[in-house]
Amino acid sequence: MLKILKYSFYDLMRSRWSYVYFLFYLALGFVLLFLNNDLSKAVITLMNVIIVLVPLIGTIFGVMYFYNSKEFTELLLAQPLRRSTIFLGQYFGVAGSLTLSLFLGLGIPFVLYGLFRSEAIFNFALLLITGAFLTFIFTALAFNIALSNENRIKGFGYAVLLWLFLAVIYDGLFLLSLIVFEEYPLDTFSLVATMCNPIDLSRTLILLKLDISALLGYTGAVFKKFFGTDFGLLVSLLVLLLWTLLPIWRLAVKSRRKDF
Amino acid sequence: MKHTLSYSKLLFFLILIGGGQFLMGRTITICPTCDVSSIKQGIASAMEYDTLLIKKGTYNEYNIVIDKPLTLLGEDYPVIDGEDMGEIITIVSDNVTVEGLFIINVGTSYTTDYAAVRVVKSENFLIKHLVLEKLFFGIYLEKANNGKVYHNKIIGDAVDEYNSGNGIQLWYSHHVEVDRNIVQGTRDGIYLEFSDQVTINNNISSDNIRYGLHFMFSNDDTYTNNTFENNGAGVAVMFSKNIRMRNNTFRKNWGTASFGMLLKEINDAEIVGNTFEENTIGINIEGSNRIDYTRNDFINNGWAIKVRGACYTNTFKNNNFLYNSFDISYNSKVNDNIFKENYWSSYTGYDLDKNGIGDAPYRPVKLFSYIVNRTPETIVLLRSLFMDIIDFSEKVSPVFTPDNLMDSSPLMQKTE
Amino acid sequence: MIHIKNLHKRFGKNQVLSGVELSIKSGGIYAILGPNGSGKTTLIKSILGMVIPNAGTINVLDTNIKNHWRYRKEIDYLPQIANFPSNIKVGELIRMIKDLRQKPSEEDRLIGLFGLEPFLDKKLGTLSGGTKQKVNILLTFMFDSPLMILDEPTTGLDPGSLIQLKKLIREEREKGKTLLITSHIMQFVEEVADQIVYLLEGQVYFKGTIEELKQKTDQVDVEHAIAAIAMQTTDA
Numbered sequence: 001m002l003k004i005l006k007y008s009f010y011d012l013m014r015s016r017w018s019y020v021y022f023l024f025y026l027a028l029g030f031v032l033l034f035l036n037n038d039l040s041k042a043v044i045t046l047m048n049v050i051i052v053l054v055p056l057i058g059t060i061f062g063v064m065y066f067y068n069s070k071e072f073t074e075l076l077l078a079q080p081l082r083r084s085t086i087f088l089g090q091y092f093g094v095a096g097s098l099t100l101s102l103f104l105g106l107g108i109p110f111v112l113y114g115l116f117r118s119e120a121i122f123n124f125a126l127l128l129i130t131g132a133f134l135t136f137i138f139t140a141l142a143f144n145i146a147l148s149n150e151n152r153i154k155g156f157g158y159a160v161l162l163w164l165f166l167a168v169i170y171d172g173l174f175l176l177s178l179i180v181f182e183e184y185p186l187d188t189f190s191l192v193a194t195m196c197n198p199i200d201l202s203r204t205l206i207l208l209k210l211d212i213s214a215l216l217g218y219t220g221a222v223f224k225k226f227f228g229t230d231f232g233l234l235v236s237l238l239v240l241l242l243w244t245l246l247p248i249w250r251l252a253v254k255s256r257r258k259d260f
Numbered sequence: 261m262k263h264t265l266s267y268s269k270l271l272f273f274l275i276l277i278g279g280g281q282f283l284m285g286r287t288i289t290i291c292p293t294c295d296v297s298s299i300k301q302g303i304a305s306a307m308e309y310d311t312l313l314i315k316k317g318t319y320n321e322y323n324i325v326i327d328k329p330l331t332l333l334g335e336d337y338p339v340i341d342g343e344d345m346g347e348i349i350t351i352v353s354d355n356v357t358v359e360g361l362f363i364i365n366v367g368t369s370y371t372t373d374y375a376a377v378r379v380v381k382s383e384n385f386l387i388k389h390l391v392l393e394k395l396f397f398g399i400y401l402e403k404a405n406n407g408k409v410y411h412n413k414i415i416g417d418a419v420d421e422y423n424s425g426n427g428i429q430l431w432y433s434h435h436v437e438v439d440r441n442i443v444q445g446t447r448d449g450i451y452l453e454f455s456d457q458v459t460i461n462n463n464i465s466s467d468n469i470r471y472g473l474h475f476m477f478s479n480d481d482t483y484t485n486n487t488f489e490n491n492g493a494g495v496a497v498m499f500s501k502n503i504r505m506r507n508n509t510f511r512k513n514w515g516t517a518s519f520g521m522l523l524k525e526i527n528d529a530e531i532v533g534n535t536f537e538e539n540t541i542g543i544n545i546e547g548s549n550r551i552d553y554t555r556n557d558f559i560n561n562g563w564a565i566k567v568r569g570a571c572y573t574n575t576f577k578n579n580n581f582l583y584n585s586f587d588i589s590y591n592s593k594v595n596d597n598i599f600k601e602n603y604w605s606s607y608t609g610y611d612l613d614k615n616g617i618g619d620a621p622y623r624p625v626k627l628f629s630y631i632v633n634r635t636p637e638t639i640v641l642l643r644s645l646f647m648d649i650i651d652f653s654e655k656v657s658p659v660f661t662p663d664n665l666m667d668s669s670p671l672m673q674k675t676e
Numbered sequence: 677m678i679h680i681k682n683l684h685k686r687f688g689k690n691q692v693l694s695g696v697e698l699s700i701k702s703g704g705i706y707a708i709l710g711p712n713g714s715g716k717t718t719l720i721k722s723i724l725g726m727v728i729p730n731a732g733t734i735n736v737l738d739t740n741i742k743n744h745w746r747y748r749k750e751i752d753y754l755p756q757i758a759n760f761p762s763n764i765k766v767g768e769l770i771r772m773i774k775d776l777r778q779k780p781s782e783e784d785r786l787i788g789l790f791g792l793e794p795f796l797d798k799k800l801g802t803l804s805g806g807t808k809q810k811v812n813i814l815l816t817f818m819f820d821s822p823l824m825i826l827d828e829p830t831t832g833l834d835p836g837s838l839i840q841l842k843k844l845i846r847e848e849r850e851k852g853k854t855l856l857i858t859s860h861i862m863q864f865v866e867e868v869a870d871q872i873v874y875l876l877e878g879q880v881y882f883k884g885t886i887e888e889l890k891q892k893t894d895q896v897d898v899e900h901a902i903a904a905i906a907m908q909t910t911d912a
Contacts, residue, residue, distance in 0.1 A: 007764075007772055014763040041560075052645050072761045075815075077726045078753035079776050082745050171646035175631070175638055182635040190640050203644060223640065259687070259727040 004076065004086055008093025012065070018097055021057060025105025033113045039120035043127060046106070047206045050131045051199050055138040056163050058098060062142025063159040065094050067152045074260050084252040087143070091251060095139040099132045106131075126209050130202040133240045137198050138163070140247035147254050170197050187222040194223075195236070198243045205236055285331070291315035299324050299332070299340065306330055314338045314361070322367070326351045326358075334360035337391065341365050347374040351404075357386040366395040368423060375400035375425070379407065379433075387412065397425035398446060401433040401455075408437045416445035418469050427468065430455040430478075438463060448474040449491065456480050464489075471496045472513075475503065483508060493517060494539060498524040507533040510542070519544040520561070523551070531556060541566045542584070545574075554578055555675060563589050563629070572596045576667075578675045581605060581624070585642070588624040590662060591633045599624065599667040603674045611672045622670040625661040627654035677702045677823060677854045678723060683732035685718055692718045694878035696732070702822070705845065705855045707865045710875035711906060716858045717756065719875065720825055723856075724753055736823070749777070754816040756827040762801025766792065766811055769800060773815050781818040789840050790814060806832040817844055824848060826857045830864055842868060862899040872898075874905060881905065 012018050028049060032042040069090065076086045106128065107115075115121055142159050149155035174193050178186055194200045208227050226232040290302045290312055299321055302312045311331040315338060322342040326332070326349065339362045342348040346367040349358065356379075363376045375397035379385050385407035391414075392398045398414040401407065409428060418424030427443035429451045430436055438460045443449040449465030452458060453476045460483035465472035472488030473495040475481065482504040488495050494513035497503055503526065510520030520539035523529070526548040535557045536542035542561040543553075546569045553576045558564035564584040565576075574597040581587045582605045601617070609620035628647045632639050641647050654660065683696040692715045700706055708716050721727040723734060725741050725748065734741050737750055760769055770783050787793055790810040795803060803811070809832040816824065826845075830838060845868050848855060859865050865872070872889050874882035882889065882905065886898055893904040 003776055007761075011761045011763050048643055051643075069761060071755070074726065074755055075760065076776075078724050078748065078751070078755065079773070080746055080748040081776065168646045168649065171641055171644045175641055175646065178638050179631070179635050182637070186637045190637055194640060200644070204640065207642065257728055259685075260721065 002089070004081070004089025005092045005096070008065075008069075008090045009097050011069075012093060012097040013100075017061065017064075018101055021061075021098065022101040022105045025102055026108060029106045029109030033109055039110065039113060039115060039118045039124070042110075043120050043123045044210055046127060047203070047210070050127060051134070051203045051206075052167060054102065054131050054134045055167060055199055058095070058135045058138030059142045059159045059163045060156075061098060062091075062094055062139040063146045063155055065090070066143055066146035067155065077260055083255050083258075087147070087251055087255040088248065091140060091143050091248065094143075095136045098135045098139065102131050102135065103128055123206075123209055127206060130205060130240075133244060134198060134202055137240070137243045137247070140244060140251060143251050144247050144254065147251065147258060166197055166199050171200065174200075191223065191226060195239050198240060201236055201239060205233075285309035285311055287311045287313050289313045289315065290319075292317040292319070303327075303330065309355075322346050322348050324349045326353060326356050328353050329355035331357040332359065332361065333357075334362070337362040339364060342367060342376075344368065346372075347376075347378060349377045351377070351379040351382055351385055354383045355385070356382065357388070358390065359386070359388045360390070362391045362393075364392075364394045366392075366397070368396045370423070373397050373400065373425060375429075378402060379404035383407065386410065391415075393417075395425065395446070397429060398427040398443070399429070400426075401428075401430045401436060403432045404436070405433055406435045407433075408439070409441060410437070411440040412442070414441065414443045414446065416443075416447075416468075418446050421447055421470055424469065426451040426474075427465070429453075430458060434458070437461075441465075443472075444468060448472075449488070450474070452476065452478040452481065454478060459483070461485055463487075466490050468492065472510075474498075475500045479503070482506070487511070488513070488520070490514075494519045494521055496522040496524070497526055497529075498522070499526075501527050501529075503529045505529065505531045505534060509535045509537070510539060511535075511537045513539040515540060519566075522546075523548045526551065530554070535559065536561055536564065544568070545571050547571065549573055551575075552577075556580070558582065558584055558587075560584065562586065565589070567591070567597075574598070575600075577601055578671075579603070580674050582674075586626060586629040588665070589629040589633060590625050590665060593662050595662040595665040597665075599665070601669050601671055601675075602667050603671040604667065607670050609670065616672050618670040618672055621666040621668040623655060623658060623661060623666045625665055626651045627660055630660050677737065679733075679735040680719075680723075681733050683719075683722060683734065684730045685715070685722060685727060686730050692878055693722070693729070696875075696878070696880055698873065698880050698883070700854060700856070702854055703849075703852050704870040705849055705857060705868055706871045706873055707869035708856055708858045708873045708875065709865065709902060710881075714875040715878050716875055717827060720827055720856065720858065724748065724751065724825065749779070750821050750823055752816045752819050752821045752824045754812055754824075754826040754829050756831070760800040760808070760811070763799060765797055765799055766803070767796040769811070770796075770815065770818070774818075777819060779819050779821075782820075783814060783818040786814045786818055789844075790837055806834060806837070809833055810837060813841060813844075817848070820851075822853055824853060824855045826855065828858055828860070830859060830861055838864075862897075862902060866898040874902070876905070 032045050036042045073086060110124060115124060141162060145158045146155045149158060194204050204223060205227060208224055227236060288296055288302050288306055288310055290296045290299060296302045296305060299314065299319055303326060306312060308328045311333055314332065314334045316336040318339040318341055320341045320343055322345045337360060340348055342365045344365050344367045348363055348366055358377060366376050367374045376392045376395050377387055378400040381403045383406045385404060387399055388410045390412040393415050395416055399409055414427040424447040426448040427446035427450060428438060428441060432454045434455060435457045438450060440462045443465045444467045446468050447470050449468040449472045450460060451474045455478045458481045463486045466489040468491045470492045471494060472491035475497045477499050479501045484506045487509045489511045491513055494510060513520050519541035520536040520543060522544045524546045528550045530552045532554045537559040540562045542558045542564040544566045549572045551574045555578050557580045559582045561584045563586045564581050566589045568591050576599045579602045581602060587604060604622050604624060607618060607622045609618035611618050628651050678700040680696055680698040683693050685693040696719060710716050718727055722729055723736060736747050739747050741747055774781055792810060795807060813829065829841060833841060845855060866886060869886060871885055873880060889901045893901040895901040895904050
């Protein structure tokens with residue numbers, strides 16, 4: 001698997017898109033720091049970008065890469081390699097290179113602005129970790145969709161729809177149910193609903209670590225009580241991990257039964 | 261004739277000395293090894309207008325009652341240790357000055373408000389350059405008028421509201437000047453109740469567990485150039501009239517129920533040139549009318565201004581609203597307040613005629629803040645893409661937020 | 677070498693292979709022919725394990741290939757469409773495949789044979805179809821495996837390279853290897869193939885030498901023989 005990972009990774013590292021992605025984050029980091037000149041402020045702004053863009057880019061990149069490397073995959077399939085090796089190798093190659101672009105693109109400007117001497121380093125680290133999780137989750141989901149759909153247009157459509165659902169529509173439904181059931185105690189519901197969506201979970205994790213958590217009022221206090229404990233953090237990380245592992249597992253299983 | 265002259269000379273001389281003594285008083289020196297080794301002893305032996313010069317040392321005394329016009333002057337900050345027994349200094353006479361003492365260990369009680377220094381029904385007092393530590397109440401003015409509390413440092417170690425006292429408390433005390441004090445770690449830094457015509461300037465009130473400054477039923481007061489930072493809930497101004505609040509700084513009052521300033525039932529006040537920075541809520545307004553908000557800076561607050569209940573005829577003009585999560589939150593659909601010529605950092609309009617005023621109005625109430633008002637739990641969707649989208653759509657065509665709640669002449673540049 | 681029993685494969689509602697029985701002995705060149713959609717590629721891919729059969733067993737070199745992958749070490753496969761990752765250079769691709777297979781290889785001779793030296797430092801995305809096919813052939817022929825499967829090997833080749841290819845194929849046969857080839861160029865088939873496997877409607881319709889095919893159909897050349905089979909079946 002490592003070999004496939006290595007080649008996919010090299011392949012992507014050479015692709016124009018990885019550079020675009022990397023340069024985008026580099027520019028974003030510098031611009032934010034130039035405008036704010038305050039690491040912790042920039043971290044907050046960055047959060048908005050990360051929870052929306054990272055999943056979107058992971059999704060689109062994943063689908064694109066999968067379809068574009070179809071013939072290459074077939075070449076590999078004829079080689080003495082296990083199938084799951086090929087797909088997981090490619091998957092980790094894509095997710096890994098995206099994560100690397102993210103880390104370097106944001107890391108360089110922040111380090112230059114004195115991240116290591118700043119208290120924002122933990123928040124920044126949390127941001128990068130959730131960013132990495134989101135990349136791995138959405139790339140895996142994208143691979144799943146692409147694997148199940150021979151038709152590229154359909155696959156793209158489903159992938160973008162999935163992103164749209166988790167990034168926007170889910171929150172809309174969440175909001176609606178909060179308003180409809182406002183007579184009832186909603187803390188547990190909010191907690192569970194947040195847990196079930198990796199984007200919401202990441203957003204909440206970051207928000208609670210940042211100072212803005214005070215804005216969340218009473219509900220925020222309930223959230224903080226849960227996520228602030230080691231147990232809560234552990235559960236959140238487990239959920240994120242589950243969100244990563246389930247699609248990867250399905251990818252491995254599905255790829256074993258797929259015809260090429 | 262000659263005798264008469266010398267007698268009259270003598271008489272003049274005597275009058276001169278006696279009068280001088282009457283005006284300036286004698287100085288009694290107190291030190292642990294002197295004849296007069298305690299403050300109580302010093303007060304007992306002093307005449308009116310004497311000065312008690314207290315030398316460096318530790319005096320374990322409490323219930324010191326100053327019942328005649330005296331000056332207590334500490335040299336090199338002598339320590340008065342109340343040993344947690346009760347009140348330390350009680351002033352019951354007019355014209356008393358207390359200066360330069362280091363007072364510690366005020367007794368804590370659930371029934372009596374023991375203070376480090378209490379002034380009772382007296383006038384023309386001056387409390388100056390004191391350092392108070394390990395206290396219950398700090399400086400307590402009780403029906404005491406026309407005095408001055410100047411440049412004291414009050415460092416409490418309050419943890420809970422129920423067993424802690426206020427730093428500087430005014431109760432039915434008018435025409436008092438509270439200037440250049442530093443108060444921290446008490447319940448309320450400065451507390452006013454039924455006290456009118458009070459000036460509170462240049463104080464720094466921070467890290468108090470309840471309010472940095474607390475007004476109740478006090479009218480015609482002014483506070484200027486104070487800094488209120490990191491207090492439990494900020495500054496509360498309640499049930500008072502004609503309060504002038506100028507050039508104060510309210511910073512870092514973070515917490516789920518925290519705010520920079522709370523206005524409750526306040527009428528005819530002016531709030532000018534203040535800075536509200538990094539508070540959960542900059543100003544929380546309830547039932548307050550006819551207030552001028554001018555040239556204030558609201559920077560990086562959760563909510564710059566949260567309006568609850570009926571608030572009428574308030575004017576917000578020439579303020580800067582910079583990078584607040586929410587600029588204004590309203591819980592009603594009716595608006596009778598005027599917003600004009602403010603600078604809003606989230607304003608995205610344009611100025612074609614280059615007159616410095618945006619051509620499109622700015623609507624400071626986001627739909628999200630309206631929804632949060634309705635169903636507080638929805639705040640968990642803060643900073644989600646969905647909320648940004650519906651905020652945008654509401655901005656384009658307002659449906660839920662008050663129609664006339666807008667700044668029709670938003671500034672393009674920050675006001676200075 | 678290869679034993680296929682009762683092989684069924686369906687894509688959705690489309691039954692592609694319905695009970696293929698095929699036994700291929702070691703050595704020689706087998707041309708797999710059949711009309712479009714007769715299941716040639718599906719059969720090849722089943723042997724390679726790229727298509728998972730609905731029923732039936734496939735044994736390659738005496739191993740049942742189900743859920744196995746190591747047997748592919750003994751197969752060299754030339755896919756029909758040569759599309760490679762576009763960012764990789766030709767030289768790197770060769771090194772990569774070598775790295776993946778971990779077998780001795782003779783790419784240098786083949787590079788010379790097809791005149792690929794000037795392209796080694798070019799990215800695959802910039803190559804023409806014919807050059808890509810040459811790279812494709814090179815990747816297949818550089819290893820020494822007992823079984824070779826070539827899916828439309830002549831696509832896009834210029835006459836010179838075609839001659840080289842035929843030469844290569846004959847060389848491999850001399851070494852005693854087994855080759856499965858699909859092609860639409862009957863002339864090419866006639867030139868190189870020892871045996872014909874004709875697929876029709878998901879089954880092996882005919883298996884035998886070219887001579888047997890000609891006899892059976894009463895035709896003088898392969899092209900007409902094949903056409904005759906098609907005619908017969910449509911008549912029937």
